[in-house]
Amino acid sequence: MVETNQGAGFRILAREDYSDVTYSLVIRHPMMAKAAKPGQFVIVMSHESGERIPLTIADFDREKGTVTLVVQAVGKTTKEMQQTCKAGTALYALVGPMGVPSSLGHARKVVCVGGGLGVAPVFPQARGFKEQGAYVIGILGFRTEKLIFWRDKFAACCDELIMCTDDGSAGIKGFVSNGIELAISKHPDIDEVVAIGPPMMMKACVETTRPHKIKTTVSLNPIMVDGTGMCGGCRVKLGDEVKFACVDGPDFDGHKVDFGDLMTRLRRYADKEKTAVQRWSETCRMRDQAAFGARDPAPPAASSETPELDLARAKMRARRQAPPGATGQLPELPDPIDDVLGG
Amino acid sequence: MAKKRTIRTIPQQRTPMPEQPAHERVKNFAEVACGFGAEEALRESQRCLLCPEQPCIEGCPVGVDIPGFIRKIGEKDFRGAYDALTGTNLLPAICGRVCPQENQCEGVCTVGDSLEPVAIGRLERFVGDTAIAEGWVNVPYIEPNRFKVGIVGSGPAGVACAADMAKAGCEVVVYEAFHRPGGVLCYGIPDFRLPNVVIDAEIDKLRKLGVKFECNTLVGRLFTIEQMVEEMGFDAVFVGTGAGYPTLPGIPGDSLNGVLSANELLTRCNLMRAKEFPNFDTPMPIEKRVAVIGAGNTAMDAMRVCLRLGAEKVYCIYRRSRTECPARAEEVHHAEEEGVEFHWLTNPVEILDDGAGGVRGMRCIRMELGEPDESGRRRPVPVPGSELDIEIDLVVFAIGTTPTRSSARRRISSSTSAATSRPTRISRLRWPASTPAAISSRAPRPSSRPWAPAAERRAA
Numbered sequence: 001m002v003e004t005n006q007g008a009g010f011r012i013l014a015r016e017d018y019s020d021v022t023y024s025l026v027i028r029h030p031m032m033a034k035a036a037k038p039g040q041f042v043i044v045m046s047h048e049s050g051e052r053i054p055l056t057i058a059d060f061d062r063e064k065g066t067v068t069l070v071v072q073a074v075g076k077t078t079k080e081m082q083q084t085c086k087a088g089t090a091l092y093a094l095v096g097p098m099g100v101p102s103s104l105g106h107a108r109k110v111v112c113v114g115g116g117l118g119v120a121p122v123f124p125q126a127r128g129f130k131e132q133g134a135y136v137i138g139i140l141g142f143r144t145e146k147l148i149f150w151r152d153k154f155a156a157c158c159d160e161l162i163m164c165t166d167d168g169s170a171g172i173k174g175f176v177s178n179g180i181e182l183a184i185s186k187h188p189d190i191d192e193v194v195a196i197g198p199p200m201m202m203k204a205c206v207e208t209t210r211p212h213k214i215k216t217t218v219s220l221n222p223i224m225v226d227g228t229g230m231c232g233g234c235r236v237k238l239g240d241e242v243k244f245a246c247v248d249g250p251d252f253d254g255h256k257v258d259f260g261d262l263m264t265r266l267r268r269y270a271d272k273e274k275t276a277v278q279r280w281s282e283t284c285r286m287r288d289q290a291a292f293g294a295r296d297p298a299p300p301a302a303s304s305e306t307p308e309l310d311l312a313r314a315k316m317r318a319r320r321q322a323p324p325g326a327t328g329q330l331p332e333l334p335d336p337i338d339d340v341l342g343g
Numbered sequence: 344m345a346k347k348r349t350i351r352t353i354p355q356q357r358t359p360m361p362e363q364p365a366h367e368r369v370k371n372f373a374e375v376a377c378g379f380g381a382e383e384a385l386r387e388s389q390r391c392l393l394c395p396e397q398p399c400i401e402g403c404p405v406g407v408d409i410p411g412f413i414r415k416i417g418e419k420d421f422r423g424a425y426d427a428l429t430g431t432n433l434l435p436a437i438c439g440r441v442c443p444q445e446n447q448c449e450g451v452c453t454v455g456d457s458l459e460p461v462a463i464g465r466l467e468r469f470v471g472d473t474a475i476a477e478g479w480v481n482v483p484y485i486e487p488n489r490f491k492v493g494i495v496g497s498g499p500a501g502v503a504c505a506a507d508m509a510k511a512g513c514e515v516v517v518y519e520a521f522h523r524p525g526g527v528l529c530y531g532i533p534d535f536r537l538p539n540v541v542i543d544a545e546i547d548k549l550r551k552l553g554v555k556f557e558c559n560t561l562v563g564r565l566f567t568i569e570q571m572v573e574e575m576g577f578d579a580v581f582v583g584t585g586a587g588y589p590t591l592p593g594i595p596g597d598s599l600n601g602v603l604s605a606n607e608l609l610t611r612c613n614l615m616r617a618k619e620f621p622n623f624d625t626p627m628p629i630e631k632r633v634a635v636i637g638a639g640n641t642a643m644d645a646m647r648v649c650l651r652l653g654a655e656k657v658y659c660i661y662r663r664s665r666t667e668c669p670a671r672a673e674e675v676h677h678a679e680e681e682g683v684e685f686h687w688l689t690n691p692v693e694i695l696d697d698g699a700g701g702v703r704g705m706r707c708i709r710m711e712l713g714e715p716d717e718s719g720r721r722r723p724v725p726v727p728g729s730e731l732d733i734e735i736d737l738v739v740f741a742i743g744t745t746p747t748r749s750s751a752r753r754r755i756s757s758s759t760s761a762a763t764s765r766p767t768r769i770s771r772l773r774w775p776a777s778t779p780a781a782i783s784s785r786a787p788r789p790s791s792r793p794w795a796p797a798a799e800r801r802a803a
Contacts, residue, residue, distance in 0.1 A: 010559075035565050045522055051615065051624035052522075077624055093522035095559040225615065225625070226530075228520050228561065230587040231607035237598055242591065261598060264700035268600045272626035279621050 009090030013066060018149035021073045022117060024058065025085055030065030032097055038124035039102030039219065039251050042069065043227040045093035046081045053077055054224045054234075056121035056196075056250070057097060059153075070120030070149075076276035083284075098227045099250045102217070104128045107191035108135060111183050112158070113176050113205055115141040115197025119150055121219060122196040123157075130157040137162065137183050137190075141176035141201070145169035177204040190214055195254065199263050206254035218254035220245045222265055237261045348392050350457055357459040358387040365680040369650050372534045372618060375677060376440075379469040381421075388416040391461045394453045399463060402451040405503065407431045409448055409463055416466060425474045428467065429481045433506040433552070434545045436475055437499075437528060439468025440537050443671055475544045480551050488512035493577040495562045498526020500583030502549060508581075509552040516577075518560040521614065527585055530614035531606070533644050535651070539613075586744040592636070596694030597740075601630065601702035605637070605645040605741035612648050630736030632656045634705055636691055638663075642741035643674040646683045649739070657683050658733065662690040662710050662723040688712070688723065692730065694738055704734045 014026040032042070041056045059068035073082040085091070102125050112126040119140050130136050138158035142148050143166045155161055162179040163171025172178060176197070184190060193216045195205035202218040209216045222234040222245050229247035236245050237258035243249065361377040362368075368375050379387065391413040399409040408427050415424035428435045444450070444464035452460035474480075490513045494501045497519040509515045523529060525542040546556065562568065571577040589604035591597055608627065611617040617627030629652040635645050638661035646657045659678070661668060664687045668675060679685070688710040697703035709729035712721035 031565055040564075049616070049619075049623045093559050095520055095522070095561055095565075097564050098561060225607060225610050226521065228587070230530075230589070231610055232589045232591060232604040233607045235591070235598060242593070242598060265598070265600060267700065269626045269628065272620065272628055276621050276624060276626070 009092050010094040011090045012085055012087055014087050015085065018070075019147045021082075022070065022147070022149065023073075023082060023085075024068055024070045024120070025081075025091075026066050026068050027091065027094060028065060029067055029094060032067050032094075033060045033062050033065045036060040036067060036097040036124075037101035038104065038128040039121075040097035040099045041121075041221075041227075041250060042067070042094055042096030042098065043224065044069070044091055046077060046085065047092045050080075050092065051077055052093070052225055052227070054098075054221060054227060054246070056219065056221065058120035058123055060124070068120075070117060072117045075273050076280045079277065080280060095227065098246060100248070102128070102194070102219075102251050104132055104134075105192070106132075108133075109137070109187060109190050110134050111137045111139060111180060111190055111193045113139045113141070113180060113193060113195040113197070115176050115195075115201035116143070116147070118195075118197030118201070118219075119154075122194060123150060123153060125194050126154060127157045130159075135159050137187070139164065139176050139179035139183065140171075141165070141179065141197070142170075143167065175204060176201060177208040180205060180208045184209075184212055184214070192217065193254075194218075199259050199266065202254060202257075203259040206257070206259075210255055216254040217251050218257060219250045220252060220257065220262060221250060222262060223268060236265075348389070350392065350454065353390045353392065353454070353458075354386060355458055357390070357462055358383045358465075360462075360465055365677075365682070368535065369647075369681045372651055374538055375535050378472055379465055381469075384416055384466055384469040385419065387462050387466055388413050390454060390458075391417075392453055396453060398451040398453060399448040399461075402448045404447065405432050407448075407467075412470060413461070413463070413466060416470065421470060421473050422477075422479065424470045425479055426481060428470055432503075433481075433548060434471075434502060435467045436471030436541045437537065437545050439464050439466070439471050440541070441528070441532060445671065471545075472541075475541065480548050482551055483510055485510060485553070486512050487514070490514070490578045491516070491576055493518065493568075493571045493575070493580045494583065495568070495580065496526055496583040496585060497524035497546075497556060497558075498583060498585050499528060500585065501526065501581070502546065504581045504583060505549055505554045506552065509549065509554050513578075515554045517554060517556045518562050519556065519558045520561045522558050523614070524556045524558060526583075527587070530610040531641070531644070533609065533613055533648050535647065536644065584746070586746050588745045589740065590743045590745065591740055592691070592742060594691060594693055596696060596702070597738075599694055599696060599702050600700045601736060602694055602738045602740070605635070605641045605739050606744065608645050608648060608739050609641070612652065618648075618652060627652065629654050630702075632658070632735040633737045633739060634658045634660050634691075634733065634735045635739045635741055636660045637741035637743070638668040638670055638675070638685075639741060639743070640670045640674055641744075642739075643670045643678045645739050645741050646678050647681055649737075650681055650683070654737075658735065659683050659685045660689050660691060660705075660707060661685070661687055663720060664688055664712060667712075667720040690723065690725065691738075695732065702736055702738055704732050705738060706730055706732050 011028045012025050013028050015023060017023045036057050041054050043052045043054050045052050055069045055071060057067055058070040071078050071081060073079040107129065110129050112122050114122040126136050126138055136158045137160045138154040139162045140151065140154060141164040145165055148170060162182060164174055164176050164179045165171055180193065193205065193209050193214055195202050195216060196219045206216050206218065220236055222236060224234045224246055225231040227246045229244050232244060234245040235242050238252055238256040360379065363373065363375055363377065391410060393410050393414060397410055400406055403409065408430060412424040412427040415427055432438055442464060448463045449455065449460040454461050488511065492508045492513045492515050494505050494515060494517040497517045501517050505515045505517050517524065521530065524546050528537060528542050529539060568580050571580050587606065589606045591604065611625050611627040615625035616623040617625045620626050629649050631654065633649045633654045635642050635657065638659055642659065646659055649657050689707045690710050691705050692708050693706040694702055695704040695706060709726040710723040711726055713724045714722055716722040
């Protein structure tokens with residue numbers, strides 16, 4: 001029997017914090033665990049009035065029926081999730097797996113590069129390549145040693161692991177692009193490089209491999225709403241072509257990607273994002289000061305479905321009270337139905 | 344019964360629909376058309392001749408017994424009217440609001456030959472709203488036939504199919520990728536035309552018929568149609584994924600920030616409630632001057648949403664003239680009343696960069712109408728040397744959508760211009776014509792039962 005996950009949301013079974021901004025959530029969704037393939041992503045809504053954010057599937061366990069997401073608290077939603085998403089709580093919405101799975105192809109020697117948070121989404125690909133019998137070189141980059149996570153997971157599926165830190169506190173001192181150069185100098189026969197991380201990092205990686213003409217795949221994570229190809233918000237430029245990251249990607253040929261365009265488009269709602277974070281931080285501060293014990297941040301503005309319906313019914317009934325045949329007045333303006341939802 | 348009605352004895356004027364005044368409504372998202380009250384409905388019902396030809400039934404894609412329900416309204420038997428309607432259509436509050444009646448039932452109404460046709464849509468909405476207000480639900484006696492039907496997409500096609508399948512006795516599960524059911528009714532049509540609460544109420548009725556809605560489920564990725572048939576026990580699958588893929592024009596500057604599809608604007612505003620930002624987390628900042636390209640119903644919705652979100656100036660840029668404009672006349676009229684500025688016979692050629700990734704303006708070219716094209720409308724051709732620049736900060740493209748790209752994409756029927764909302768021969772269709780539809784696998788035939796349900800096959 002196939003189980004779908006409905007009703008009470010999507011239960012978070014475990015959470016782990018890797019640093020003060022990075023955390024992982026293990027979520028129960030047996031069907032998605034069964035369907036997920038490396039390179040795919042999900043769209044998450046943490047609560048009913050939340051926004052839809054894309055997150056790459058960092059791991060999946062078909063036997064336990066779980067998927068793992070790794071999140072970095074950068075905006076309002078991810079910061080709020082850092083506070084509210086604990087083991088035992090549930091996500092309001094989780095849909096996926098979305099996007100075209102990574103093509104693991106027939107590459108015999110691959111380099112899997114993860115920078116910062118990008119370490120998480122590149123993991124399923126590294127594992128997938130290893131399972132196909134490829135020689136996998138992992139290159140993980142972090143700012144400093146304290147931020148390192150999943151080194152063991154990579155060590156288990158990589159034939160070689162190169163750690164890079166900006167400050168040299170672990171592995172080589174330098175960026176992942178230095179790591180790639182090191183790998184290329186040692187292995188002239190690399191078939192493919194997969195690089196996932198911040199746009200600047202991916203750009204540096206493709207510039208490193210371009211002179212060597214090594215196929216380089218990057219995973220793009222632009223702003224999305226639906227994730228099914230409907231809004232076009234996630235469009236990215238590949239040379240002269242326009243592609244939708246949600247349905248054509250998220251993996252693309254890094255040598256064709258217009259990173260400048262990507263970075264500009266990622267700033268689309270920067271002002272509003274700032275407003276949201278500020279407003280949320282203030283709410284948190286006020287709540288902490290008030291110390292009334294209310295643990296949840298600003299509760300969702302929308303109430304459950306039933307009271308809304310009841311209220312709407314009441315309003316509609318009021319409008320329609322004039323009995324047939326009576327000389328009733330025209331309904332009052334404006335129409336009140338929507339006021340109910342106005343919240 | 345009073346003496347026979349004739350075209351001379353019925354009220355000559357269509358009963359006007361009470362509306363919010365334009366200057367008021369442009370500041371809120373409440374419904375523009377407020378709906379008939381009982382008295383207005385009674386009056387309008389007297390305009391139906393109850394003619395023996397009943398062309399309206401033929402004009403309705405689902406064949407609603409239109410004279411039947413109008414007669415009941417006339418008898419002040421609103422419950423009876425609801426029963427007559429729901430014999431064929433379980434979603435009157437939605438259809439009464441958003442069906443293009445002027446191309447369907449009202450377009451062929453006998454009264455319409457000499458006067459304005461009977462306001463069938465408004466009467467249908469009246470009955471639907473009354474039912475919601477009174478909490479009426481018609482749950483017909485359903486004899487389970489043990490067939491199980493899966494429906495992909497909870498938009499108009501999906502819910503209409505769900506209703507019919509449930510009434511036929513099937514076990515019905517509707518899958519929706521978004522977090523709430525309704526499809527385009529929910530993400531596309533703004534609250535001022537179709538309030539979400541009406542959709543919820545109608546969906547609720549389907550639940551009472553036993554239809555299950557499973558949201559957050561992306562069929563094709565989470566599981567395939569083949570899996571539905573082979574592993575999940577479905578006897579048939581209906582694919583109603585709609586036309587959601589936005590067209591972008593491919594002109595210079597169309598990937599600038601500040602250029603978006605009407606789908607994105609409407610989804611952010613309607614489904615994600617950006618109009619209530621920051622109480623809801625999804626933003627949709629609207630700049631001062633907005634140009635919406637296109638003149639269909641989606642374009643009208645997009646323009647009117649922009650006005651309500653605070654745009655100072657909203658331009659409609661359309662390459663043909665007003666005569667060819669595909670939007671319903673009522674919608675164009677509403678947009679005009681609210682202050683949208685129409686620029687007919689104008690086409691964008693380039694979106695101008697403000698140097699920081701945003702939009703500073705748009706270069707357009709004047710058009711003139713040439714010979715008719717394959718759609719029968721006169722083809723717009725550019726007038727050489729007629730370029731002009733307009734200053735704007737936001738561009739919204741509402742120039743059409745194509746079938747949603749999914750595993751089912753090749754199975755969706757559309758007209759030659761890829762408009763699924765206007766199949767060419769509406770009156771011939773028995774499935775809801777406003778929607779794309781395809782049935783795959785073994786369609787259940789409850790009456791003859793040539794096949795055993797999947798459950799029985801497995802047991803055998």
